Amino acid sequence: MKKFINDVENVENEMLEGMAFAYPEYVTRLDGFDVLVRTEKKVSKVALVSGGGSGHEPAHGGYVGKGMLDAAVAGAMFTSPTPDQVFEAIKAVDAGQGVLLVIKNYTGDIMNFEMAEELAEAEGIKIASVVTNDDVAVEDSLYTTGRRGVAGTIFVHKIAGAKAETGADLKDVKTVAEKVIANVRTMGVALEPCTVPAAGKPGFELSDNEMELGIGIHGEPGIERKPLQKADVIVDYLMVRILKEFNLQAGAEVAVMINGAGATPPMELYILNRRVHQILTEKGIRVFKTFVGDYMTSIDMAGASVTLLKLDTELKELLLAEADTFAFKM
Amino acid sequence: MATKAEILDFIKIFGDKMAEHRQELTDLDQVIGDGDHGINMNRGFNAVGEKLPTLADKSITEILKTVGMTLVSTVGGAAGPLYGTAFMRAGESAKSKEALSDQDVILAFDEGVGGIKFRGKAVQGEKTILDSMIPAIDAIKKSIREGKPMTVALDEAEKAAWEGVAYTKTIIATKGRASYLGERSIGHQDPGATSMAYLFQAAKEAAQKSGK
Numbered sequence: 001m002k003k004f005i006n007d008v009e010n011v012e013n014e015m016l017e018g019m020a021f022a023y024p025e026y027v028t029r030l031d032g033f034d035v036l037v038r039t040e041k042k043v044s045k046v047a048l049v050s051g052g053g054s055g056h057e058p059a060h061g062g063y064v065g066k067g068m069l070d071a072a073v074a075g076a077m078f079t080s081p082t083p084d085q086v087f088e089a090i091k092a093v094d095a096g097q098g099v100l101l102v103i104k105n106y107t108g109d110i111m112n113f114e115m116a117e118e119l120a121e122a123e124g125i126k127i128a129s130v131v132t133n134d135d136v137a138v139e140d141s142l143y144t145t146g147r148r149g150v151a152g153t154i155f156v157h158k159i160a161g162a163k164a165e166t167g168a169d170l171k172d173v174k175t176v177a178e179k180v181i182a183n184v185r186t187m188g189v190a191l192e193p194c195t196v197p198a199a200g201k202p203g204f205e206l207s208d209n210e211m212e213l214g215i216g217i218h219g220e221p222g223i224e225r226k227p228l229q230k231a232d233v234i235v236d237y238l239m240v241r242i243l244k245e246f247n248l249q250a251g252a253e254v255a256v257m258i259n260g261a262g263a264t265p266p267m268e269l270y271i272l273n274r275r276v277h278q279i280l281t282e283k284g285i286r287v288f289k290t291f292v293g294d295y296m297t298s299i300d301m302a303g304a305s306v307t308l309l310k311l312d313t314e315l316k317e318l319l320l321a322e323a324d325t326f327a328f329k330m
Numbered sequence: 331m332a333t334k335a336e337i338l339d340f341i342k343i344f345g346d347k348m349a350e351h352r353q354e355l356t357d358l359d360q361v362i363g364d365g366d367h368g369i370n371m372n373r374g375f376n377a378v379g380e381k382l383p384t385l386a387d388k389s390i391t392e393i394l395k396t397v398g399m400t401l402v403s404t405v406g407g408a409a410g411p412l413y414g415t416a417f418m419r420a421g422e423s424a425k426s427k428e429a430l431s432d433q434d435v436i437l438a439f440d441e442g443v444g445g446i447k448f449r450g451k452a453v454q455g456e457k458t459i460l461d462s463m464i465p466a467i468d469a470i471k472k473s474i475r476e477g478k479p480m481t482v483a484l485d486e487a488e489k490a491a492w493e494g495v496a497y498t499k500t501i502i503a504t505k506g507r508a509s510y511l512g513e514r515s516i517g518h519q520d521p522g523a524t525s526m527a528y529l530f531q532a533a534k535e536a537a538q539k540s541g542k
Binding site for chain 1: 412512
């Protein structure tokens with residue numbers, strides 16, 4: 001395993017320090033906590049707090065700023081942050097209008113954020129939460145813990161964040177967040193596993209001619225291992241699964257995100273986008289806006305996910321509203 | 331029964347096991363998860379270990395609650411809230427007594443498993459920590475009912491816990507990160523059930539050491 005790290009125990013902390021040194025105009029670290037908050041002064045609006053394990057950079061610190069998050073909480077590698085950390089973030093950014101937690105659907109995230117919500121309620125802070133679950137790889141059934149929240153979560157940060165900037169109240173910010181959640185779907189694929197620094201070896205093994213379909217963002221094995229195919233074939237497979245979730249007629253409009261898992265070069269992400277764009281155009285679906293890049297990674301996984309967000313007038317307006325964070329600008 | 335000294339010893343021994351088995355638990359968690367269970371538990375119990383000297387003169391309730399809160403704030407993931415809530419609830423059930431009778435010990439375990447069921451919203455048979463914990467507690471209750479001493483009861487508990495761990499290999503995961511693997515989770519041992527089996531191993535060893 002070759003990585004730019006020092007002591008493996010300090011990876012997360014050193015990452016946060018380096019991030020805060022790089023973008024002091026955007027993020028400030030809360031002293032003694034693994035939390036990044038907006039550097040600009042608290043504005044009287046609903047505050048958005050999100051976070052999760054480290055290893056998904058630029059998520060979530062990269063989305064702290066005008067039009068998106070007010071605070072991002074970083075847990076240990078691929079591990080949801082603890083309630084005390086989330087509670088500090090909530091207290092630091094609450095401006096009296098309430099706080100919305102954007103939680104990704106994982107057992108750990110839900111338990112820890114729920115415990116933080118309890119702490120906040122006990123302090124009299126107006127608090128609400130939404131759970132993102134855009135991954136379509138897993139069936140949502142009685143026999144699973146539901147679908148994972150993956151790259152589509154960023155659209156929730158953007159759109160709910162924009163709504164909060166308009167001065168909307170907590171109820172309305174939550175409602176629009178839930179609208180995004182109901183209309184965003186993602187599926188991912190890996191060509192190579194990732195290596196958690198403290199584990200010292202890859203999470204699973206793929207041979208030269210294998211790919212892992214239906215991966216999440218924490219390096220766990222996917223739902224299926226298949227022989228490696230050409231990019232267009234892979235995209236076709238992902239798009240069949242994603243489009244099955246929507247009732248998209250000709251004339252519908254979508255936003256597209258091609259998200260890199262960390263070790264896939266931009267070149268390949270553009271090749272994937274080409275086929276996504278072709279498929280949508282063939283179906284008469286208008287691509288309103290596209291985002292290509294590393295938005296929610298899995299350390300050094302070679303892989304990508306495709307996200308579609310079905311748009312209406314309200315979502316389009318909020319998607320185009322100004323955002324100024326170090327990893328996402330509009 | 332369990333004295334304060336035995337409980338402190340149990341916590342220390344469990345912490346040592348989380349260090350000793352860190353790689354094993356991580357490896358198990360890599361196969362059906364994200365490979366952090368061993369790392370997280372070790373980190374949590376290192377923090378607990380640092381606090382133990384300051385807890386020597388506190389009540390059993392405060393000891394267990396402090397362990398629980400420390401785990402909640404250092405372990406993270408699902409294990410943190412689950413183990414943390416278990417220890418906190420066990421501590422509350424001890425009602426600041428200076429020593430626990432056999433029935434008090436059973437109550438503490440019952441409150442602990444109740445905390446895990448409440449937080450995790452799981453039941454037995456879903457390939458989780460409960461699949462070693464519930465059989466172990468049932469074994470303690472059975473042994474105590476049969477008039478056996480706590481040392482024997484905990485030995486029976488540990489055996490039942492490992493049987494539960496073996497059982498997790500045969501079933502599909504319907505909770506936690508392993509559930510994303512669907513049928514691919516079958517044939518693999520659950521890491522949470524495994525660390526819980528080590529907990530009963532530690533409890534047994536603490537009881538045996540004090541020679542009861």
